[in-house]
Amino acid sequence: MRVVIAEDSVLLRAGIQRLLADENIETVAATEDGDGLLVAVSEHRPDLAIVDVRMPPSFTDEGLRAALRAREQQPGLPVLVLSQYVEERYAVELLSGGAGGVGYLLKERVADVAEFVDAVHRVANGGTCIDQEVIAQLMARGRRNPIDVLTPREREVLGLMAQGLTNVAIAKSLTVSDGAVEKHVGNIFSKLGLEPSAEEHRRVRAVLTFLERG
Structure with missing residues (x-):
């Protein structure tokens, strides 16, 4: 796997590069700003x-903007965004294109090598990975519709989907059968009005609905 890193902190940038090297993942470029990323x-x-969300010059959302432009520049480019704080709208913006290969993690997750490396592989392989703290905040907020039509178990399954877990991993986490999870996922798609489409990834659209309305 060949990776580009955009992070303005020299120490964190070097740390991520070393961590990836230990996992036989090649860093082909490391830059400190959005222009360098492009x-x-x-x-x-x-x-x-x-990509770090906040980078020079204003340290607001330059990294996110650069990541979105990079996906336009290289369609389908998997992007894993790192943030110091939970900012749900950034996760929503990343997913709004309806395609997979996106992740949003708090920087503190980098310290958990196994979790971080798993997120790297998951996103690189076209999956999604949203930080569990984002999921927890959405669960606690309890906004109305359309998530309210889901059962508590279906909401739990959707939350694990947002973290990037496969059906098999969800079944293991909830100690239920694979078939039960498949049924819950099917119910989620049906209740959220997500019909099969060659143009959109239903799993991503369900997660996006969760992030926007969770």
Whole structure:
């Protein structure tokens, strides 16, 4: 796997690069700002971009904007965004394209090597991975519709889907059968009005609905 890193903190950038190297993942470019990310993506066509949300010059959302432009520049580019704080709208913006290969993690997750590496592989392989703290906040907020039509178990399954778990992993987490999870997922798609489509990823659309209305 070939990765581009965009992170303004020299220490964190070097730490991520070392961590990836230990997992035999090659960092083909490491930059400190969004412009550097776009240049690196254009030059190297990486398998994954790991991007800090807040970067120079204003330290607001330059990294996210650069990540979205990079996905336009290289359609389907998997992007794993790192943030210091939980900011749900960033996760929503990443997923709004309706495609997989996106992740949103708090920077503190990097310290958990196994969790971080799992997220890297999951996103690079076209999956989604949303930080569990984002999921927890959405669960606690309790906004109305359309998530209210789901049963508590279906909401639990959808929350695990948002974290990027496969049906098999969800079944293991909930100690239920694979068939039971498949039934819950089917019910979720049906209740949220997500019909099969060649143009949209239903799993991603369900997660996006959860993030927007959870």
